[in-house]
Amino acid sequence: MLAWVWLTGAMHLDGLADLADALGASHRDPQRFLAVLEDPHVGTFGIVSIVLVLMLKAAALAMLARTLYGPFR
Numbered sequence: 001m002l003a004w005v006w007l008t009g010a011m012h013l014d015g016l017a018d019l020a021d022a023l024g025a026s027h028r029d030p031q032r033f034l035a036v037l038e039d040p041h042v043g044t045f046g047i048v049s050i051v052l053v054l055m056l057k058a059a060a061l062a063m064l065a066r067t068l069y070g071p072f073r
Contacts, residue, residue: 001057016053017046 005013018037024045026033036043
């Protein structure tokens, strides 16, 4: 999974964090949405979205490994 993030330059994770922060903090205000998108800092919504996506990827890789190589013992 580390190679997966490294190869993509974590660009998808950065974009996800920016979008999650903007959606979570804007409260349906378009001006606030754009202001949060321009902010380079990562907020709580961004961190939570990154953690959840990485957990999902880890689970997917574990399921793939189990499918290809059988159960781990």
